[in-house]
Amino acid sequence: MLQIESRQFVQEHGLFACIQCGKCTGGCPMAVKTKLNPRDLIYRLLVAGNGYDIEGREELWDCTTCATCYSRCPKLVNPMEAVIALRSAFVEKGRVHPNVKTALESTFRYGNPLSMPREDRGAWVGDLQLKSFGEGTEYLYFVGCTPSYDPQAQKVARALVRLLDSAGVEFGILGDRESCCGSETRRLGELGLFEMMVEENQDLFSSMGISKIFTTSPHCFNAFKNDYPKNGRQVQHYTQLLADLVETGALHFMGEYNKVVTYHDPCYLGKHNGIFDEPRSVLKSIPGLELIEMDRSREKSLCCEGGGGRMWLEGTNPGTRLAQSRVKEALDTGAEILATACPFCLLTLEEAVKYLNVEDRLNVMDIAEIAVQAL
């Protein structure tokens, strides 16, 4: 038994507004392959009276928090947030998957969910000439956990540094003082830990006088922009910054990149924050690059299944993976490069390419990695 006080729950989450139209479930990428059905879940909470048992509802951990449900809801209901809140009931009882436990403990201890040592956080810099944030640095580059530690994603951070250097942007990093933004912690339902991380990060940013931040990951960007209390800080995803630099002419490409590219919209950039055009405008500004669209693009982009803590959870149906469907859609366009702008998407899509054995036909790359080749 894991009882939810459903009467209070539906009130707090505005679920009375639901008209059971099914728009959320109809577009839910997980509803296709698991028992997750946001519309049905809301209905059960509504009719439960005061007590709803979520025992055994493993599908709650399937949600990738891709935002399709709430971005389309005609009554402004947010099933995604309801799922996160229900997860927190499991977390409170300590009844979570061992992987989740490990990720959360690591976040608490080392400031990253990857069980990596804090002191290695700046190791990705290598031989790059890179400032720490301080005097004379306008921007804080918030690198994020995955780009700090994952060898694949580190390439993105390194490419981004070269791009910004060439555009003359004054920026610095926090090195081993940087801690996880807490985005995935929150989405796994560990709200207490998340609050603590928000406080620590806010204090650090304030004490260092940081007023402008850009991030590698749309997840960090979204957390700072939408989950943190309003603080007057300017937060950008790096594709927004690059688009600005291209627009003003500070960033220009001397080289060419003669390839056909299709772009996968990361959920936390697109559906969550409506940033569809900036990544495309960066790609289009690269000489020689031909950008073609998949059928499902922009608001209809298919989730890669890496969000909402799913980097550490297989889900209830690991047999079919959305990333594989997505790679097939990219292949259908005839593109050679599947571009994205999110470390999670990068990793899940790359894995799918390997699984499908199509490495000779399709390369997954971050926009920064593509752009740096045309400098």
Next chain:
Amino acid sequence: MAFTPRIGVYICHCGINIAATVDVAQVTEFAARLPEVTVARDYTYMCSEPGQALIKNDIAELSLNRIVVASCSPLMHEPTFRATVAEAGLNPYCFEMANIREQCSWVHPGGTSTTRKAMQLVASAVAKARRLQPLEVRQVPVTPAALVIGAGVAGMQAALDIAEAGFQVVLVEQAPHLGGHASKLYRTFPTLESAVDLVNHLVDRVLSHPGITVKTDSEVKEVGGYVGNFRVRVLTGSQEIEVQVGAVVVATGFEIFDAHRKPEFGYGVYPQVITTLDFERLVGNQIQIDGREPEKVVFIQCVGSRDQSLGNPYCSRVCCMVTAKQAQLVRERLPNAQIQIFYMDVRAYGKGFESFYDRTREQGVIYRRGNPSEIIRRGNRVVVRAEDTLLGELIEVVADLVVLAVGMVPRADSETTAALLKLARSSDGFFLEAHPKLRPVDTAMAGVFLAGCCQGPKDIAESIAQARAAATAAMIPLMQGQVQVEAATSFIDEDLCAGCGQCAQVCPFSALSMHPVRAVMSVNPVLCQGCGACAVTCPSGAINVHHFTFDQFILQIEALSNMSTHPLPVSEVETMTVMEHP
């Protein structure tokens, strides 16, 4: 002999609405001791027949010349009591009202402080009553003509009715031809009559009516004046003309929801995805997509309606029946087609609608409950992805043709039109009626009426009904021949006026102008609505508004703040909390 006010003060119990929290006997006693008050009485319902008789009697027997009623808001009963005193032979402006219900008994908890506040409000009203002046209630003749803006079915019908009653009508239409949206339809529900025949019938009658002047390719640019005498500037082609009318019917209609705003449906991307309006054009010729007759047809309801994420929270009312009609037309033309309709709720509320819905289903049209989430491409067909909420299953329905039932939205130029006619708009953006039940075709502007979809989504029958109602309402001042104009207008102290003209700049009714000879400002009392904007703007204090003069206000404020006569103990001031309305 100097004028001596003899004031009668009447405190209303309003049943228990006032009497439960205010000690009316005490207020009456207090009022009786105020200067120049001849009599003070309280009564259960002052607005009732015996209550009014009480006032009339006292006016006659005690020679009262000023009356104060302490009861509800003037919005509620000022007209009632003005009429009462007028019947007893007093000028209606010799009456003043103290609002001790909405502004006192309803919002305070009762007790001494509540009663004291009622006393202060009464004292204030009495202070003003001592300086009230009779004002001349004037009538002006009405221009026996009407302006109708918009020549869709509503505008045409309103124009016809007013013209049939013998008044001249100017019908202004932005488009080059008459008919509006209805002229773009193929058949109408629930009778499947030809829309063109229906519209053409109206157009012919309008064009051949000697009382109607039709101005197509025309736009109303400016509306001045007031009920009975509006001056309207109309841009017709490249020429600007002025028309004088006594009443205005606004029938500017709506716009179709732009389906591009639902990117998940791929309207404009997939040739197979069209709107209900596109379908009307299609069905007039052949139902074909890319030169092929569709085998599988899907309709999606509520596209852009009942959708708060787009700011269109309302139901567009017609789409359920439009879709049923179009499904029947598909069935008629393509007997073997598979037809499915996705719906959230079917609203078949009108006369004959439910049986029309029944017939649609009987013809093998399948209704599936669910609001589709997206449409994607599959080969040369599309796939509608949805949850069938009755099955609780995710479904993918392959289609050759998808028809999006787009709703109605306010016109993009609503803001301009609203500003032109000083119309209010409801939260959904359509023009706001004066009262949702009692005054559904009136606006807050006297002499301006609403017809058709500019006020909210309607079908043709409802538009015609509202048009005929608006026409009738518009004819009331036209038939009366005279309208009463506001007596509480502004007036100018010519000794103080420097002629700077700032008042004219703020006047929303263009009632102020420079006197051609005396170089001071003068007020056109027929145009002035007594809003007072000029009085507060005038840097010399040269402008006052009759019935709301600075002298009167100052006396009222003094009475309210005169602590020596009505002291409020500090402790009670603090405890005078404002309660929520029950």
